Amino acid sequence: RVDAPWGEPVDLAAVEAALASGPAKVLAFVHAETSTGVRSDAAALCALARRHGALSIVDCVTSLGGVPVDAAAWDADVLYSGTQKCLSAPPGLSPVAFSPRALEAIAARKTPVRNWLLDVSLLMAYWGGEGGRTYHHTAPINALYGLHESLVALFEEGQQAVFVRHARMHEALVAGLEALGLQMLVAPEHRLPQLNTVRVPEGVDEAAVRAHMLARWDLEIGAGLGPLKGQVWRIGLMGASATPWHVRLCLTALADALAAQGRPVDLAAALAAAEARLG
Ligand SMILES: Cc1ncc(COP(=O)(O)O)c(C=O)c1O
Structure with a gap:
């Protein structure tokens, strides 16, 4: 864990030192920090993670729809967001994105996931997974329509x-x-x-x-x-x-x-x- 004074972005040198101090599997950070109003340097943090062989996990809950969230440019591994902040849609869904590296890590798991709802390997079958879609949960269609409308509004603007x-x-x-x-x-x-x-x-x-x-x-x-x-x-x-x-x-x-x-x-x-x- 790397702390920073509240109101300042985390010090990249301190993150680098923490990553260098031992093997790290993931680097998780918040892109748009709702508690302080600070924006993290997502591109630099994702690059640090890659340099040290760690996957990056980026919380984009407050950023998506308010400032650019560019998974490809950052070469980020996992991004998750929410619908209720800058997308102005009802709460309840979490848009996510995974890099090929993250998909490989998920596919290479040796122990089964012990949590049904957070089992991403089951969710993978929803888009192009081998063997097709398995029943995982009831699709929250009202929330999906809400998200769809908010994205239509965003792209129209x-x-x-x-x-x-x-x-x-x-x-x-x-x-x-x-x-x-x-x-x-x-x-x-x-x-x-x-x-x-x-x-x-x-x-x-x-x-x-x-x-x-x-x-x-x-x-x-x-x-x-x-x-x-x-x-x-x-x-x-x-x-x-x-x-x-x-x-x-x-x-x-x-x-x-x-x-x-x-x-x-x-x-x-x-x-x-x-x-x-x-x-
Ligand atoms: C940066 C950030 N991450 C995560 C969350 C949690 O989102 P949720 O309440 O949809 O679980 C929030 C909510 O305010 C947030 O601001």
């Missing part, structure tokens, strides 16, 4: 256009937050557009701010987790919520909540700063 929209909304939100006198946790080059972590100013009751935004504006933002508990808010701009309307609503609600705590802020300046990025 265009993948690049979707990424540009997330980036623009993020830039507008950050400009507005900074005009409210707030600071982002993560350095600009490591920020995720879809998960914005904002430092709670000294003396502000962060839970009261979230409660106010929810009660008065019907808008929920996330609390800090782990060591960041009480120190940050986490603002999602994912998929269908990465829109100018959500950016304006969030800045307005946050300014109102801060004012309710006796911290008057310049909402007009914040909205103007955001609007300048929205074009």
Whole structure:
């Protein structure tokens, strides 16, 4: 296990040292870290894994549909995601991808998998497996239709256009937050557009701010987790919520909540700063 300070990406040299310190079968990491708003350097981490003979397993739950997820360019071995984040589909499915190396490793298992639902060797029969498809579970067709529709919407908008929209909304939100006198946790080059972590100013009751935004504006933002508990808010701009309307609503609600705590802020300046990025 290689730890990093919360709010910073993991140090590649530390990962390399850990891999060099003994044989490793897999290197597992999170591409878009939902707890902190940090983006990992997936290409570099997958390359490190390959160099040390380990398979890479990449958690793309929060990245898929918000920033590029490129299994081929990264030469990643296993990617898994979710439908409920930037794809804006109902929860319940996990899109996955396997490299030929990962398929070989699965096929070469000597001990049977002891867990039915997580037995990937059984799932393999679903696409082109020898002997055809075996019954594994009841297909959740409602969830599949939901995912299908969300992907149709994504391709109708265009993948690049979707990424540009997330980036623009993020830039507008950050400009507005900074005009409210707030600071982002993560350095600009490591920020995720879809998960914005904002430092709670000294003396502000962060839970009261979230409660106010929810009660008065019907808008929920996330609390800090782990060591960041009480120190940050986490603002999602994912998929269908990465829109100018959500950016304006969030800045307005946050300014109102801060004012309710006796911290008057310049909402007009914040909205103007955001609007300048929205074009
Ligand atoms: C990065 C990341 N990985 C995994 C998960 C777990 O996803 P699920 O709740 O669909 O199991 C989450 C959920 O928030 C997440 O943000």
